[in-house]
Amino acid sequence: MKQLxxxxxPNSGKSSLFNKLTGLNQKIGNYSGVTVEKKSGDFxxxxxxxxxxxxxxxxxxxxxxxxxxxILKYAEEGSPLLFVANGxxxxxxxxxFSEIADLQLPIILVINFKDELKxxxxxxxxxxxxxxLGCEVVLMNSKTGEGLDELEKLIRENKAKVPHTFRRSQxxxxxxxxxxxIYLKSIIDHQNEFTNEQYNLLETDFSQRQVLVxxxxxxxxxxxxxxxxxxxxxxxxxxxxLHPIWGMLIFIAVMLVVFQSVFTLSGIPMDWIDQFxxxxxxxxxxxxxxxxSSLMSEGIIPGLGGVLIFIPQIxxxxxxxxxxENSGYLSRISYIADNFLQKFGLSGKSVVPLMSSWxxxxxxxxxxxxxxxxxxxxxxxxxxxxxxxxxxxPVYTILIAVMYPKENAxxxxxxxxxxxxxxxxxxxxxxxxxxxxxxxxxxxxxxxWTLELxxxxxxxxxxxxxxxxxxxxxxxxxxxxxxxxxxxxxxLLASFSPKTESFIDQKYAEYxxxxxxxxxxxxxxxxxxxYSYAGYLGKVIEPVIKPLGYDWKIGxxxxxxxxxxxxxxxxxxxxxxxGSEDESSIVERLRNETNLDTGxxxxxxxxxxxxxxxxxxxxxxxxxxxxxxxxTGKWKYAAxxxxxxxxxxxxxxxxxxxxx
Amino acid sequence: MxxxxxxxGDSAILASLNVSDDIKKTLLINxxxxxxxxxxxxxxxxxxxxxxxxxxxxxxxxxxxxxxxEVVKYSEK
Ligand SMILES: Nc1nc2c(ncn2[C@@H]2O[C@H](COP(=O)(O)OP(=O)(O)OP(=O)(O)O)[C@@H](O)[C@H]2O)c(=O)[nH]1
Ligand SMILES: [Mg+2]
Numbered sequence: 175m176k177q178l179x180x181x182x183x184p185n186s187g188k189s190s191l192f193n194k195l196t197g198l199n200q201k202i203g204n205y206s207g208v209t210v211e212k213k214s215g216d217f218x219x220x221x222x223x224x225x226x227x228x229x230x231x232x233x234x235x236x237x238x239x240x241x242x243x244x245i246l247k248y249a250e251e252g253s254p255l256l257f258v259a260n261g262x263x264x265x266x267x268x269x270x271f272s273e274i275a276d277l278q279l280p281i282i283l284v285i286n287f288k289d290e291l292k293x294x295x296x297x298x299x300x301x302x303x304x305x306x307l308g309c310e311v312v313l314m315n316s317k318t319g320e321g322l323d324e325l326e327k328l329i330r331e332n333k334a335k336v337p338h339t340f341r342r343s344q345x346x347x348x349x350x351x352x353x354x355x356i357y358l359k360s361i362i363d364h365q366n367e368f369t370n371e372q373y374n375l376l377e378t379d380f381s382q383r384q385v386l387v388x389x390x391x392x393x394x395x396x397x398x399x400x401x402x403x404x405x406x407x408x409x410x411x412x413x414x415x416l417h418p419i420w421g422m423l424i425f426i427a428v429m430l431v432v433f434q435s436v437f438t439l440s441g442i443p444m445d446w447i448d449q450f451x452x453x454x455x456x457x458x459x460x461x462x463x464x465x466x467s468s469l470m471s472e473g474i475i476p477g478l479g480g481v482l483i484f485i486p487q488i489x490x491x492x493x494x495x496x497x498x499e500n501s502g503y504l505s506r507i508s509y510i511a512d513n514f515l516q517k518f519g520l521s522g523k524s525v526v527p528l529m530s531s532w533x534x535x536x537x538x539x540x541x542x543x544x545x546x547x548x549x550x551x552x553x554x555x556x557x558x559x560x561x562x563x564x565x566x567x568p569v570y571t572i573l574i575a576v577m578y579p580k581e582n583a584x585x586x587x588x589x590x591x592x593x594x595x596x597x598x599x600x601x602x603x604x605x606x607x608x609x610x611x612x613x614x615x616x617x618x619x620x621x622x623w624t625l626e627l628x629x630x631x632x633x634x635x636x637x638x639x640x641x642x643x644x645x646x647x648x649x650x651x652x653x654x655x656x657x658x659x660x661x662x663x664x665x666l667l668a669s670f671s672p673k674t675e676s677f678i679d680q681k682y683a684e685y686x687x688x689x690x691x692x693x694x695x696x697x698x699x700x701x702x703x704x705y706s707y708a709g710y711l712g713k714v715i716e717p718v719i720k721p722l723g724y725d726w727k728i729g730x731x732x733x734x735x736x737x738x739x740x741x742x743x744x745x746x747x748x749x750x751x752x753g754s755e756d757e758s759s760i761v762e763r764l765r766n767e768t769n770l771d772t773g774x775x776x777x778x779x780x781x782x783x784x785x786x787x788x789x790x791x792x793x794x795x796x797x798x799x800x801x802x803x804x805x806t807g808k809w810k811y812a813a814x815x816x817x818x819x820x821x822x823x824x825x826x827x828x829x830x831x832x833x834x
Numbered sequence: 835m836x837x838x839x840x841x842x843g844d845s846a847i848l849a850s851l852n853v854s855d856d857i858k859k860t861l862l863i864n865x866x867x868x869x870x871x872x873x874x875x876x877x878x879x880x881x882x883x884x885x886x887x888x889x890x891x892x893x894x895x896x897x898x899x900x901x902x903x904e905v906v907k908y909s910e911k
């Protein structure tokens with residue numbers, strides 16, 4: 175076989191099977207719409223293709239359209255499909271199977287969830303179902319890989335067969351042009367327009383398929399007299415988890431646990447990383463080549479260390495969100511929130527993209543493909559970058575640490591509350607912006623809405639851990655690369671000056687004479703930095719940011735962080751370590767930074783809050799803009815998003831600094 | 835009797851979908867089609883959503899749509 179594409183209903187275990195066949199690690203989750211794009215891998219020379227789940231060929235969301243396009247292509251080429259059915263929902267899966275069988279493609283049918291079939295005491299007659307459908311059938315468990323050998327053998331031996339058709343009579347007609355089968359044509363056409371007549375046809379078509387399918391399932395599934403309804407556990411759990419009082423309390427508790435774990439569990443490993451970079455910096459200070467020693471200990475190492483210290487927090491956040499996605503609870507949050515979100519023109523479907531924005535808005539924006547309503551989808555794409563993504567976390571943490579010098583005891587402290595307030599502000603901003611975009615949008619809204627509640631399941635731990643690991647790794651690699659480059663450039667700009675040493679000596683002496691009240695707090699290096707290339711460059715932008723309470727150093731960090739937010743911390747670490755002799759931490763250095771004009775601390779309350787607000791609102795992520803362009807198809811939307819977020823950021827930062 | 839009026843735990847057979855065309859399509863592709871056997875699940879009032887099991891799948895439908903779905907109560911006797 176040259177290629178084999180995985181097709182099936184959402185959440186039927188396609189990606190799990192894909193991973194088993196190819197050895198790759200595609201994301202798995204226990205809700206519909208995890209996979210939203212085509213991915214391919216290799217199995218013994220056969221190209222295996224994983225596709226988004228499909229509810230029916232009469233698609234209505236973007237991710238399903240991708241699958242439909244592929245299937246239509248395969249139908250033309252006659253290339254084979256691996257249909258993955260959910261064994262516990264066999265009748266449901268066979269409805270889709272019947273639609274696809276009518277396209278006359280070669281198919282191998284995998285009936286998945288063998289373990290759960292067994293648990294519910296259902297026995298499947300494999301021979302009978304093969305006869306009914308006319309293709310090879312494998313019973314398996316995609317989670318453990320049970321049954322995989324048999325499937326692999328079928329693939330190697332090229333055993334895909336065109337199944338019996340179910341029925342096409344609804345889409346067959348005889349007119350002046352003779353006999354016609356308009357099934358395929360209707361499927362293609364319906365994406366543009368659908369007539370009332372077609373709707374009626376479809377309704378009859380579905381009920382007749384339904385009858386045929388239930389005849390087959392009644393024949394092939396033997397119900398043990400002791401049959402257990404495997405959904406009973408999930409139904410019972412829902413009575414608590416969806417309860418107006420208990421459900422809400424549990425939801426709040428879950429959020430608090432996620433939030434607190436990110437900050438408490440990460441403390442110790444963060445200290446280790448901090449100590450490691452301090453040690454590395456000390457060691458590199460001993461290098462005998464002076465420029466290299468300075469570049470390493472004042473440029474690269476502090477720059478990298480400033481950001482890499484956040485690995486534990488980010489990894490824990492990714493891990494906990496992964497567990498939520500894999501347990502089935504995420505869909506319950508969608509359920510609980512649906513009514514509330516409707517007030518903002520969103521729905522429960524927006525919960526998945528919005529909550530994944532806490533990790534990163536890029537996958538979040540991609541996941542909006544499963545939202546059927548295009549108006550809601552646009553609102554989520556435009557607003558979700560306002561949710562607090564993991565790249566904002568380093569910025570917030572550093573600034574909050576600078577704001578509150580005292581270590582508070584106790585579980586929830588001023589730092590925790592401030593951070594929580596920032597997350598909350600992100601959520602409020604997202605909802606308000608979504609509301610406005612929705613109101614102003616001229617995209618027609620779709621009123622049809624359904625939500626699937628998957629049964630609760632144990633997460634696939636290996637996949638959850640691997641995904642948290644790989645996302646953290648890509649954070650480290652991408653942030654690392656930018657910061658590495660920026661710290662070298664900054665070090666160069668900040669270490670050299672167009673002026674002579676004696677000019678700086680003279681300026682230093684002048685400063686000492688004119689600012690006697692706080693001259694002792696300012697050393698010669700600070701003055702030298704002011705007259706370095708970086709200083710001159712920074713002064714150019716200073717007028718723009720002065721009203722927000724920032725100096726040119728913060729300005730440079732702001733500009734570099736338009737590449738990605740976390741670069742802010744790396745940049746500040748580098749700028750503030752240049753010329754400083756002590757090996758104090760970045761937080762200490764920020765705290766001690768003096769405003770050369772007034773002699774007061776640079777990071778006072780007003781400046782810190784103004785900076786925090788700037789980061790809450792500003793769109794400082796090139797990759798997000800690129801994905802917005804890709805998902806909306808127009809640069810216009812990305813530009814619009816950048817502009818309104820910048821205006822909000824500047825406006826709020828300005829107000830905060832001026833009023834405080 | 836409509837879908838919303840069913841009590842938790844009741845089973846029923848779908849008799850007619852008196853909804854607009856686009857909603858009908860969404861229901862159909864979710865397997866909510868005439869002749870299907872469904873069971874009503876716990877549906878808290880605050881959420882304004884009606885939960886059912888259909889072919890082993892649990893799905894929620896907006897109450898305003900559920901009110902337009904006629905069902906016939908089903909008993910195994
Ligand atoms: N118990 C059990 N769980 C399984 C089996 N196969 C998959 N799962 C679980 O089913 C859920 C869905 O798996 P995925 O592989 O993400 O399903 P998918 O078909 O790719 O889903 P979409 O991408 O949303 O269409 C996950 O929670 C898996 O761990 C199985 O054979 N047995
Ligand atoms: Mg998938």
